[in-house]
Amino acid sequence: MSDHKPKFFTRWLFSTNHKDIGTLYLGFAIISGLLGGYLSFLMRLELMEPGIQYFSNPHDFAMFASMHGLIMIFFLVMPAVIGGFGNWFVPLMIGAPDMAFPRMNNLSFWLLPVALICSVISMFVPGTTSGNGFAGGWVMYPPLATSGHPGPAFDFVIIGLLAAGFSSIFGAINFITTIFNMRAPGMTIHKMPLMAWSVLVTSWLLLLSLPVLAAALIMLFTDRTVGTGFFDPAMGGDPLMFQHLFWFFGHPEVYIMILPAFGIISHIVSTFSRKPIFGYLGMAYAMVAIGVVGFVVWAHHMYTVGMDVDLKAYFLAATLIIAIPTGIKIFSWLATMWGGSIRMTIPMMWAQAFIFLFVIGGVTGVYLANAGLDTAVHDTYYVVAHFHYVLSMGAVFGIFAGFTYWFGKMSGYLYNKWLAAAHFWFFFIGVNLVFFPQHFLGMQGMPRRIVDYPDEFAYWNYVSSIGAIVTLVGVAFFLIWLVEAFIVKRKAPDNYWGEGANTLEWTLSSPPPFHQYEVLPKIK
Amino acid sequence: MVDVRKHKSNTANRKVVMGLSGAALAMLALGFASKPLYDAFCRVTGYGGTTRVAEQMSEIVTERAIKVRFDANVASNLGWTFKPEDVAITVKLGQNALAYYTATNDSEYPIVGTASYNVSPIKAAPYFSKIECFCFTEQRLEPGETVSMPVLFFVDPLLAEDTRLDEIKTITLSYTFHKVERPSEKPNTAVERQAQLKKLEAIDLEIPKQTNTPANTKNNTQINQQGRG
Numbered sequence: 070m071s072d073h074k075p076k077f078f079t080r081w082l083f084s085t086n087h088k089d090i091g092t093l094y095l096g097f098a099i100i101s102g103l104l105g106g107y108l109s110f111l112m113r114l115e116l117m118e119p120g121i122q123y124f125s126n127p128h129d130f131a132m133f134a135s136m137h138g139l140i141m142i143f144f145l146v147m148p149a150v151i152g153g154f155g156n157w158f159v160p161l162m163i164g165a166p167d168m169a170f171p172r173m174n175n176l177s178f179w180l181l182p183v184a185l186i187c188s189v190i191s192m193f194v195p196g197t198t199s200g201n202g203f204a205g206g207w208v209m210y211p212p213l214a215t216s217g218h219p220g221p222a223f224d225f226v227i228i229g230l231l232a233a234g235f236s237s238i239f240g241a242i243n244f245i246t247t248i249f250n251m252r253a254p255g256m257t258i259h260k261m262p263l264m265a266w267s268v269l270v271t272s273w274l275l276l277l278s279l280p281v282l283a284a285a286l287i288m289l290f291t292d293r294t295v296g297t298g299f300f301d302p303a304m305g306g307d308p309l310m311f312q313h314l315f316w317f318f319g320h321p322e323v324y325i326m327i328l329p330a331f332g333i334i335s336h337i338v339s340t341f342s343r344k345p346i347f348g349y350l351g352m353a354y355a356m357v358a359i360g361v362v363g364f365v366v367w368a369h370h371m372y373t374v375g376m377d378v379d380l381k382a383y384f385l386a387a388t389l390i391i392a393i394p395t396g397i398k399i400f401s402w403l404a405t406m407w408g409g410s411i412r413m414t415i416p417m418m419w420a421q422a423f424i425f426l427f428v429i430g431g432v433t434g435v436y437l438a439n440a441g442l443d444t445a446v447h448d449t450y451y452v453v454a455h456f457h458y459v460l461s462m463g464a465v466f467g468i469f470a471g472f473t474y475w476f477g478k479m480s481g482y483l484y485n486k487w488l489a490a491a492h493f494w495f496f497f498i499g500v501n502l503v504f505f506p507q508h509f510l511g512m513q514g515m516p517r518r519i520v521d522y523p524d525e526f527a528y529w530n531y532v533s534s535i536g537a538i539v540t541l542v543g544v545a546f547f548l549i550w551l552v553e554a555f556i557v558k559r560k561a562p563d564n565y566w567g568e569g570a571n572t573l574e575w576t577l578s579s580p581p582p583f584h585q586y587e588v589l590p591k592i593k
Numbered sequence: 594m595v596d597v598r599k600h601k602s603n604t605a606n607r608k609v610v611m612g613l614s615g616a617a618l619a620m621l622a623l624g625f626a627s628k629p630l631y632d633a634f635c636r637v638t639g640y641g642g643t644t645r646v647a648e649q650m651s652e653i654v655t656e657r658a659i660k661v662r663f664d665a666n667v668a669s670n671l672g673w674t675f676k677p678e679d680v681a682i683t684v685k686l687g688q689n690a691l692a693y694y695t696a697t698n699d700s701e702y703p704i705v706g707t708a709s710y711n712v713s714p715i716k717a718a719p720y721f722s723k724i725e726c727f728c729f730t731e732q733r734l735e736p737g738e739t740v741s742m743p744v745l746f747f748v749d750p751l752l753a754e755d756t757r758l759d760e761i762k763t764i765t766l767s768y769t770f771h772k773v774e775r776p777s778e779k780p781n782t783a784v785e786r787q788a789q790l791k792k793l794e795a796i797d798l799e800i801p802k803q804t805n806t807p808a809n810t811k812n813n814t815q816i817n818q819q820g821r822g
Contacts, residue, residue: 169606238617246609250602280617284624296774299628302709303668303771309641310631314624377640377715492680 078099085171086583087156090178092479094152095472097181101144104189113503113537116530123520128197130520131204136192138207139226141501142326143233144185146460149468150329151275152178155244155268157479161574161581164253164590169246173239180236182195185403187229195220206518208315211308213299214219215292225295226399227286234279234286241272241279248272253573255592259353259416262572263346267332270360272406274321274328277364282318283343285311309374313545316367324363326460327427328356330467331398334420336572337474338402342409343569346461348401355394355401362391370439373447381440388438395431399424414566415489419470451511457504469496469547477561480554481580488550496543502536639718642711644766646729647722650796651747654687657750664767665694671772672700673734678741681763687750689798694727694742694768698734705733705776708768717764720752725793731773731780740786743793 074080083088112133115123124130156174160167168174192202196218203223205213214223248269252261261269288299289311298304300311339346346352366388372381411417433455437443446452469492477483506529515526522530537583561579564570577585635643661684663677678693698704708728712721718780723729734740744766752758773780781789 169602170610193807242610242613242617245613246606249609250605276613276617277620280620281624281627284621284627288625288628302769303707304775305709307631307635307641310627313631314627375641375713375715379716560820 074342083175084178085167085175087160087168087171087174088479088581088583091153091156091158093178094148094156094181095154095479097178097185098145098468101140101148101185103544105137105140107147108133108140109501110537110541112137113534115520117534118520119522119524119527120530124520126199127198127520128204129202131206131518132192132196132200132202135204135206139188139230140185141460142207142322143230144181144188146326146464146468147233147237148181148335150326150464150471151268151271152181152240154264154333154468154471155240155271155329156474158475158574159244159265159268160247160251161421161577161585162265162572163248163251163256164573164586164592165247165251166584166586166589169251170243170244173243177236177240177243180232180239180454184229184236185231187225188230191222191225191229194222194225195283197401208312208319209286209289211289211292211311211316214289215300224290225528227290228297231283231286234283237275238279241275242271244268244272245276248337251310253586253589253592254481259350260592261353262332263335263349263352263356264329264332264572267328267335270356271328274325274360274363276323278318278325281314282420285318288314309371309586310369312374313368317364317368319370320354320367321360321363322511323456323459324359326464327467328359330423330464330471331356333467333474334402334423335405335472337416337470338405340474340569341412341414341568342418343412344404344405344409346401347404347407351397352401355397358394359391362387362394366391369438369440369443372443385438385440389435392431392435399428399431412569415472415484415486415493416474418490418493419466419473422493423466423470426458426462426466426501430455430460430463435456446511448517449511450507450515450517453517454504454507454511457500457507461504462500469493474566475574476554477565478574478579478581481561482554482557483561483565484554485549485557488546488553492543492546492550494543495539495546499536499538499540499543502539503533504536506532506536599758606721606766607694639715642713642715642718642767644710644712644718644721644723645749647724647747649691650724650798651687651722651750653750654685654755655750657686657753658683659686659752659761660694660763661690661746661748662763663692663694664765666767668769668771671704671706671770673706673766673770675699675770684748686748686753689724689747689796691743691745691793691796691798693745696732696734696742697739698736699711701736703733703735705731705773705780706770707731707773708770710766710768713765713767714761716757717748717752717761720749720755720758721764721766722747722749727781727786727788728768730785731776732786733736733776733780733782734818735783738783740783741790742786743790745796790794 080089081093084093111123112130115130156168194201196202196204197220201225202223203218205218250267291297292299292301298306300306300308304310335346335352366384368376368380368384369388437446437455438454473489509529510526513526515522563578564575565579573590574581576590635641660681662681663679665675665677667673667675674697676695678695682690682692710728712718723746726745727744727747748764752805772800
């Protein structure tokens with residue numbers, strides 16, 4: 070009875086086991102990541118030289134940029150950090166046998182492939198007269214998203230995003246209930262591992278921000294199809310209101326993507342310094358503070374819409390305040406390592422790189438928070454560089470850190486260190502080559518989402534595209550070590566990191582039994 | 594033993610789920626309610642340059658003068674020419690002023706249009722009061738018809754007391770005419786416009802000189818019911 074596994078189809082299609090669902094999420098994230106990465110690689114190839122080489126028109130390029138953003142956010146980062154690692158390790162870490170609502174967990178996952186399929190279909194059905202697909206950016210501002218895209222493409226995007234949104238809302242309800250009600254005896258909320266804290270805060274952000282996106286999307290949908298005028302000035306509506314609604318969701322969304330990575334990094338830094346995390350309570354409540362303040366800073370994405378100067382001053386100050394809890398986290402990671410017995414394992418390398426690169430992205434974020442400066446660089450490559458430093462090097466490095474940290478625990482196999490190191494170094498050098506020059510391009514005024522550019526931007530664009538090729542090699546090494554580990558099948562011991570890895574998942578076998586904690590662990 | 598625990602946790606879970614679903618539904622409702630809330634917010638605060646509507650004319654004039662510029666725009670799908678008769682006029686704070694725009698229907702069929710409006714700088718919006726305006730109603734223009742459209746307004750003398758507006762010397766009033774796809778029962782036509790013009794031109798805009806400070810006689814400014822944010 071103890072380790073009875075259902076047969077293949079029952080196990081993977083009708084799965085109610087949190088570990089299996091976590092695996093499904095991670096596999097889904099890898100597929101979406103390859104798809105989103107493919108789109109971005111083609112964009113970089115196009116931008117390697119001035120002129121239009123590979124794309125047939127500017128619409129297609131903007132469509133690729135839009136879909137790259139939506140796919141990476143909704144179908145790579147969120148499924149990986151929340152659905153994948155959250156499902157796998159929150160129940161294990163708090164000593165729970167499973168999630169609170171295993172069947173709803175299954176629904177949460179299976180809404181996502183539906184959402185992804187809708188989004189992919191949108192790329193092949195008419196958007197505007199100039200081409201297929203939706204090219205209005207991941208922000209979907211009207212009137213470009215209403216009268217600007219009369220074709221059905223954007224309707225598919227709306228349906229896909231609504232499905233993804235409901236998936237996340239159900240997931241959030243599941244996580245909060247699990248964390249509130251299913252902690253093992255003695256696991257008080259102030260003893261809970263930081264990964265569980267991060268997923269708890271993230272779930273609240275999802276629960277409170279995604280319904281607002283859903284409302285905005287439904288209003289866009291009725292504006293498009295049944296002739297309402299929520300965002301149409303001719304009918305008394307206001308397109309600016311969509312931007313407010315979108316960013317009321319959109320800003321918490323960026324913390325939704327990064328907070329679970331914070332949780333993962335905390336565990337890795339602590340494990341490989343062989344020290345408990347420095348300032349545990351400060352770390353937990355810094356995440357709470359980031360979550361709370363993250364809800365009242367949204368209009369810093371909209372400085373150029375014609376806002377009152379006092380309002381700009383408020384959003385500027387509120388945004389800068391977020392640097393304080395974020396700084397607490399960075400300093401606590403450094404203090405954890407200080408005097409620690411540091412082991413530079415693969416996950417620790419990812420974690421170190423995460424801290425270093427996230428700080429770069431954070432500093433450019435503080436810079437962009439200033440309304441006056443933002444007016445100059447708004448919608449340029451400077452912004453692209455900023456948010457890729459916090460996402461494609463923050464969140465994605467967090468994902469790879471977690472993946473290399475827990476891979477043995479999840480699969481039961483150890484990976485080849487040299488292949489994984491090659492993955493790290495190619496990826497690290499590659500993404501830095503891609504995005505660091507984009508700061509220069511942005512400062513020189515190169516706008517986002519544009520297929521072509523003047524010759525003066527050619528040099529750094531060329532360097533950036535070389536970086537994309539290096540990154541591609543890194544991704545290839547990732548797939549190679551992944552496949553190699555499953556072929557060679559080096560058995561992973563229960564606690565293969567040894568001293569320092571002391572959360573509850575390391576007390577179980579690798580992989581953990583299908584049903585764990587038949588006798589609940591007691592936490593002293 | 595196991596059953597007891599399960600039963601207890603089911604009740605606890607149900608409570609949490611009810612609360613969380615309630616929170617999610619409340620946020621969804623707030624998302625939809627944002628439309629009326631946002632309109633009300635714009636009207637009350639003047640956010641986005643939303644002007645005020647006054648029921649009565651101003652009764653006090655002060656010495657400070659301000660230049661009011663007039664701006665006119667037409668949505669791309671509306672075949673009208675629309676422009677102000679004067680590009681700018683200078684008024685004293687509290688002075689009732691009448692300005693005209695001219696609109697021509699250049700197309701070959703009648704069109705109903707409606708104007709959205711705001712003022713810039715945005716912070717001056719709460720002090721810009723309209724008494725009568727062509728933008729309050731839909732306007733129907735016959736093919737080739739040219740009409741004069743009036744706006745009767747004053748700049749509230751309370752502006753002088755707001756130190757944030759000390760440097761303001763110019764206020765721009767901007768209109769954009771949009772095509773109305775589904776017109777209301779009674780858009781304004783030539784007949785109503787003639788009557789309205791006559792009525793407005795008959796009004797005595799002059800205010801007897803007073804020495805009152807603006808503070809103790811606030812003009813009767815009311816929140817516009819049709820305001821557009």
